[in-house]
Amino acid sequence: MTAASPLSLSRRQGLAVRQGAIALIILLGLVLVLPVMIGDAFVYHVFVTICIFAALSTAWNIVGGYAGQLSLGHGIFYGIGAYVGMMLMNVGVTPWLGMFASAAIAALVAMVISYPCFRLRGPFFALATIALLEVFRVLALHFRDITGGATGMMVPLNIGWEWMIFRERLPSLLIAFGLMLVTLAVAWAVRSRRFGFYLVATRERESAARAAGVDTVRVRLMAVAVSAALTAMVGTFHAMYLTFIEPESVFSLTLSIQIAMFALIGGIGTVFGPLLGAVLLVPITELARGWLGAEAIGLHGFVYGAVLVGVVLFMPNGISGLLDRFFKTRAPARTAPGEVAAVAAAPRASGNPQIGEDVLRVSGLQKSFGGLRVTRDVSFTLREGEILGLIGPNGAGKTTVFNMISGFLEQDAGTVEVRSTDGSWRTPVTPGDFAAIGVGRTFQIVQPFAAMTVEENIMVGAFHRHADVHEARDHARRTAERMGLAAYLDMEARSLTIGGLKRLEVARVMAMEPRILLLDEVMAGINQTDVRRAVDLMLSIRDGGVSIIAIEHVMQAVMSLSDRVLVLNSGEIIAKGSPGEVVRDQTVIEAYLGKEYIDAQT
Incomplete structure (x- = not known):
């Protein structure tokens, strides 16, 4: 339709x-x-x-x-x-x-x-x-x-x-x-x-x-x-x-x-x-x-x-x-985002941009819940213009790391530093501090504002930089156009498919004009066509000057997107390097990928 x-x-x-x-x-x-x-x-x-x-x-x-x-x-x-x-x-x-x-x-x-x-x-x-x-x-x-x-x-x-x-x-x-x-x-x-x-x-x-x-x-x-x-x-x-x-x-x-x-x-x-x-x-x-x-x-x-x-x-x-x-005269029924390729597709980026200086430094993160140690001395950096893949089995501590590097969870030890636009390094604490310095995130379980329209959802993000309602609305519409959501601005968020909801959450974060984007399994549960469009979209966002850390289980997306990959297991980084190097690492194969994955690729 x-x-x-x-x-x-x-x-x-x-x-x-x-x-x-x-x-x-x-x-x-x-x-x-x-x-x-x-x-x-x-x-x-x-x-x-x-x-x-x-x-x-x-x-x-x-x-x-x-x-x-x-x-x-x-x-x-x-x-x-x-x-x-x-x-x-x-x-x-x-x-x-x-x-x-x-x-x-x-x-x-x-x-x-x-x-x-x-x-x-x-x-x-x-x-x-x-x-x-x-x-x-x-x-x-x-x-x-x-x-x-x-x-x-x-x-x-x-x-x-x-x-x-x-x-x-x-x-x-x-x-x-x-x-x-x-x-x-x-x-x-x-x-x-x-x-x-x-x-x-x-x-x-x-x-x-x-x-x-x-x-x-x-x-x-x-x-x-x-x-x-x-x-x-x-x-x-x-x-x-x-x-x-x-x-x-x-x-x-x-x-x-x-x-x-x-x-x-x-x-x-x-x-x-x-x-x-x-x-x-x-x-x-x-x-x-x-x-x-x-x-x-x-x-x-x-x-x-x-x-x-x-x-x-x-x-x-x-x-x-x-x-x-x-x-209200109801608009004709329309196909939800992610079901019409002509609407949702984003242009594929050409070439890998030059990677710049560090924009995020994570050093020695540790977190325990009672007697359970969730992360152990997690340290890594994110560079400007880079897509960093974060993979590992369920329960490895990936989302816990995300919560600590976005202010939703206080670490027991370690530091998180973000480089501001003036070049100085800062140590944010609360989610508001991280948002103010340019860190945006999505969630493993998608969290739309269900009773609000697609446009209003994106406006909530746009208000972070644009206090005026008309300016925020205009910015939200431009962002929706980039994200392939322009045709669905008047729809309530609850009416979107899972692919549309994930795209909406990314759009809401992008409306904040972040410099660092944390993506928590945005491709989980969507079909292969939507995965390819999501890869194109992430590359387009990266080419717009946004550095990305992506938790992902879809290895097709990890291999296509990532400049570097970190592998987390039992709260520890067990491997890091290029996607090709990581998938050949014997420790990664045993802990996460399994021999079946390697056999399927050969």
Whole structure:
């Protein structure tokens, strides 16, 4: 099948964006206009609640959706906003200033408590946030002189815009609507910039993001600070709207779960999904409470559960995923990269370039895991313009060496030095240090950012040198053209074949403009046609001025690519030299190649 033309694809994407924008404007207009047209106080309350929960859920989504940190303790920041705003109001400070003070305090608290929690993974992070929420609730109960304790605090009923307290409902709706627009604008700005790409990359594959030079801890701390600040601002206003707060309601696990639930149902990780979730669920629960009164106690939990089950079964991507089907015209099905030679083939390089000075020096690397010594005094150099093959049996320690020369694993002994562009030798430590000095790597088990498109995957690498989104996108497209991926830029990475995924990972690293490229079995599991194309591509990359170390088991590729070959066995280098010399070494034959390989070559 043939790929859709870029022009027609661009037109369809532009049409989808325009349709989505029109639908969003209509939805926001209805949220603001409908209660004014109806003029009922209860309807005003429902739409104020929609705006508040849409804002809270959108703020949560920056951490829970973009960064993938499932926080169930966001009530902490909501409670900080409510209490700080009210306490400042008691000393004569307007909530308009109080919300910014509460935002600053919440952001600081969020970074302090989140930093240690980021070491936890999976459900343990969520459990830690729940525990911290309970700590704040108990503290609020204990310091009753400040918080009012279990009896709570009443808001001084100072009427007027200065104090965010009104007799009519319309001004409250306008403020809630404005806060919702602010959170939506911030969420959109985060997602559409380098920061947002880094957050999604960290969520999808943290190790691959670190290899691309992303400081994953820093970007998650920034995300939680922004999310907490927005949540606290909404909390300040909501306290003024309710005119009463107490620890059980503001530091509430139920509230925190509600906030996350709206994003999950509307479309987690999307900009406007939380808004859709709030628009769907809040009217149902609030109208049920209004109509049924005391009989509806606990009904909202049943409604949330029923809707969540339906979404999981029939709309796994949430409401926003369902709406995408109506606003996007799907491109025709296309063959994945690696299946069409005319698209994927790279020109074969002619001749071996002159090899220059050393660019990498590895000396005496040793690494043990408990009583198991994985590497023993591994030393070698890589020269400019050279392709160095690293071969050996499974378990020989090859990937461990790669992890040490890219910052993912700290060596017990030995040094790794990289020559910088100014000629000085440096000793990087972290993956970010190695990326900054021009060392890029792939992984033995391919690690794409599955939920991102091919273009976005490559952009994550391009951001290392190009902070501007448009520049990064242009660089990513040029890199995709070189890698044979230009026809697949709009496809999600998860839809590629294994050959396409390996090519994509190389493209992401090449977008970083590295000087040293570490390739970890990029030809494993692909067919012979793709192997030949991969060899051509590696030679083309080498001719572009990139020095390469390649771990490989495909001897056809090793013999075609390598200027020198190192053989690792049981953590030790047992042979080194040209490919022809190494394959004739009796020690290598016995430890790795076997006599069958030699017989097949003769």
